[in-house]
Amino acid sequence: MNWRFIxxxxxxxxxxAFLMIPVGLSVTAGLTVNFFQGVESGLTLRxxxxxxxxxxxxxxxxLLIAVSCLGVTLVLGVPMAYVLAKRRSxxxxxxxxxxxxPVAVPGLAIALALLITFGGFREFRMSWAFILVGHVLxxxxxxxxxxxxxxxxxxxxxxxxxxxxxxxxxxxxxxxxVLPNCKSGIVAGSLxxxxxxxxxxxxxxxxxxxxxxxxxxxxxxxxASMRLEIGSAYTLVFFLMLVPLxxxxxxxxxxxxxxxxxxxxxxxxxxx
Amino acid sequence: xxxxxxxxxxxxxxxxxxxxxxxxxPLDLDIAAGExxxxxxxxxxxxxxxxxxxxxxxxxxxxxxxxxxGRDVTPLPVEKRDIGMVFQSYALFPNMxxxxxxxxxxxxxxxxxxxxxRRVAEMLEMMHITELAARSVDQLSGGQKQRVALARAxxxxxxxxxxxEPLTALDAxxxxxxxxxxxxxxxxxxxxxxxxxxxxxxxxxxxxxxVVMERGRxxxxxxxxxxxxSPANPFVARFIGTLNVVSGEAADGHLHLxxxxxxxxxxGSIPASGRLSVAFRPEAVAVIPLINPGDQPxxxxxxxxxxxxxxxxxxxxxxxxxxxxxxxxxxxxxNHHRFTPGDRVHLAxxxxxxxxxxx
Numbered sequence: 001m002n003w004r005f006i007x008x009x010x011x012x013x014x015x016x017a018f019l020m021i022p023v024g025l026s027v028t029a030g031l032t033v034n035f036f037q038g039v040e041s042g043l044t045l046r047x048x049x050x051x052x053x054x055x056x057x058x059x060x061x062x063l064l065i066a067v068s069c070l071g072v073t074l075v076l077g078v079p080m081a082y083v084l085a086k087r088r089s090x091x092x093x094x095x096x097x098x099x100x101x102p103v104a105v106p107g108l109a110i111a112l113a114l115l116i117t118f119g120g121f122r123e124f125r126m127s128w129a130f131i132l133v134g135h136v137l138x139x140x141x142x143x144x145x146x147x148x149x150x151x152x153x154x155x156x157x158x159x160x161x162x163x164x165x166x167x168x169x170x171x172x173x174x175x176x177x178v179l180p181n182c183k184s185g186i187v188a189g190s191l192x193x194x195x196x197x198x199x200x201x202x203x204x205x206x207x208x209x210x211x212x213x214x215x216x217x218x219x220x221x222x223x224a225s226m227r228l229e230i231g232s233a234y235t236l237v238f239f240l241m242l243v244p245l246x247x248x249x250x251x252x253x254x255x256x257x258x259x260x261x262x263x264x265x266x267x268x269x270x271x272x
Numbered sequence: 273x274x275x276x277x278x279x280x281x282x283x284x285x286x287x288x289x290x291x292x293x294x295x296x297x298p299l300d301l302d303i304a305a306g307e308x309x310x311x312x313x314x315x316x317x318x319x320x321x322x323x324x325x326x327x328x329x330x331x332x333x334x335x336x337x338x339x340x341x342g343r344d345v346t347p348l349p350v351e352k353r354d355i356g357m358v359f360q361s362y363a364l365f366p367n368m369x370x371x372x373x374x375x376x377x378x379x380x381x382x383x384x385x386x387x388x389x390r391r392v393a394e395m396l397e398m399m400h401i402t403e404l405a406a407r408s409v410d411q412l413s414g415g416q417k418q419r420v421a422l423a424r425a426x427x428x429x430x431x432x433x434x435x436x437e438p439l440t441a442l443d444a445x446x447x448x449x450x451x452x453x454x455x456x457x458x459x460x461x462x463x464x465x466x467x468x469x470x471x472x473x474x475x476x477x478x479x480x481x482x483v484v485m486e487r488g489r490x491x492x493x494x495x496x497x498x499x500x501x502s503p504a505n506p507f508v509a510r511f512i513g514t515l516n517v518v519s520g521e522a523a524d525g526h527l528h529l530x531x532x533x534x535x536x537x538x539x540g541s542i543p544a545s546g547r548l549s550v551a552f553r554p555e556a557v558a559v560i561p562l563i564n565p566g567d568q569p570x571x572x573x574x575x576x577x578x579x580x581x582x583x584x585x586x587x588x589x590x591x592x593x594x595x596x597x598x599x600x601x602x603x604x605x606x607n608h609h610r611f612t613p614g615d616r617v618h619l620a621x622x623x624x625x626x627x628x629x630x631x
């Protein structure tokens with residue numbers, strides 16, 4: 001080994017340490033009897049149990065919203081991606097750009113707009129469905145983009161014409177040919193949507209009521225008003241929920257992702 | 273196996289795309305039941321558009337009609353036309369295995385699983401791909417994919433089979449092999465087939481009739497023999513096979529060229545004098561090697577030229593000869609001759625084989 005190897009290795013490890021040490025400390029804090037006395041005071045699961053007692057509801061609500069959000073984005077986003085993939089016009093390009101707006105506009109601004117528009121509908125404003133609307137707005141582009149990317153890489157027109165020539169009507173070919181062939185995009189989009197929804201804070205903080213607190217909102221709440229150990233234990237719970245999703249996302253998007261399916265080199269395809 | 277094909281009639285089928293380009297001028301064509309018709313032409317000639325109109329993937333402009341066995345199917349979409357279709361891009365479903373692909377049309381038609389399995393096995397056997405049944409389509413070679421596509425299209429016993437450049441994406445050897453296979457299938461099944469290609473050898477081998485197209489128009493409809501031996505116009509003659517065109521002054525029944533003169537005994541319509549072009553196929557030229565430097569062209573008509581390139585192609589030798597006409601002449605010679613560039617040769621052109629003469 002020479003310095004060309006050792007120096008980059010050292011820098012990488014330093015950077016990792018810079019990122020990992022705070023995380024490690026926070027996790028440790030959540031498991032320590034008294035953080036100010038240090039680990040010598042002993043390790044405990046008491047704070048985790050306390051978090052569960054205090055914030056169990058926020059965890060369930062976060063999961064409920066994430067799953068509902070996934071359902072809505074699937075029902076809206078997949079057909080939307082299909083239409084965008086099939087009809088390439090100025091209008092659909094504009095629609096695609098508009099769809100990405102909620103990602104660019106600060107969450108707080110979107111939340112404010114939602115409050116101004118729907119604040120008057122008391123029942124709706126007080127229910128978790130209000131938060132769901134915000135999450136759908138925010139996560140929909142990720143679903144559409146993920147599915148659209150796969151639909152654009154496969155020979156969608158050819159596959160559909162093949163199915164049509166065999167007698168398959170619209171719904172049959174949509175469910176039996178189009179959907180199964182963009183499965184990888186749907187899975188990637190779904191993981192993205194769930195991850196984003198579970199972790200979303202900006203919008204949710206503005207939209208929530210004391211009765212509709214999600215996990216990240218509860219996290220902010222605990223940081224502000226609870227002792228440090230509880231906040232840290234809460235972070236630990238949050239990690240345990242998100243890390244598997246992130247790993248799955250990384251695995252799908254990595255080099256082992258399903259290879260692009262194109263039955264023919266596009267350069268060789270001939271126009272009539 | 274498959275019931276006899278049905279006859280297809282195209283009436284005034286034209287196609288103008290939304291951007292205003294005219295892909296197809298009004299076309300009338302009758303295709304007999306069981307016949308194989310090949311649409312042949314360069315890219316953009318309208319052949320694929322015609323096929324897609326027959327399939328129902330495109331609607332002809334108002335006024336155009338597609339009639340299957342006396343029934344007007346113009347308003348029917350492709351899924352209601354009971355056709356089989358084979359695409360250049362194969363269009364196999366990657367989410368299904370080979371058997372799933374072949375059986376898909378049967379599934380759509382709600383054929384019971386038992387019958388479906390039997391029919392799929394039958395089709396796989398017919399295409400000699402029984403051992404591939406459980407394979408994923410991503411694992412197949414191009415030739416295997418097209419066999420699966422053919423089996424899939426034929427499994428539903430269509431009465432019309434439409435093939436859109438099915439062999440274009442394959443390499444030469446596979447192309448030949450699959451072409452023979454397709455020919456055998458079409459003959460045995462008695463199905464009406466419409467085949468689109470830009471490859472004239474494919475068209476000649478498969479077509480009962482060939483429809484040569486040029487820029488949205490039909491240039492000629494005829495049997496391979498007719499299209500090759502009596503092309504309707506210079507475009508058809510040039511597109512199908514190689515064509516030599518020589519120009520010179522016509523006088524006293526001969527065309528005078530740099531390397532000698534050609535007897536003009538081909539057709540009565542050729543003017544006796546003036547500037548004239550004459551065309552002939554490479555195989556209409558008889559090539560004789562010359563040994564003596566002083567040899568003269570044959571008094572009844574003949575040209576002397578110099579070989580610039582000789583390609584030994586196995587069954588014959590293809591020669592490119594300079595100096596006989598104003599431009600190079602391509603000729604075929606039997607494979608027992610030996611030619612090297614620089615050899616002087618005598619060319620005799622069979623006047624009866626001249627397909628046309630333009631003034």
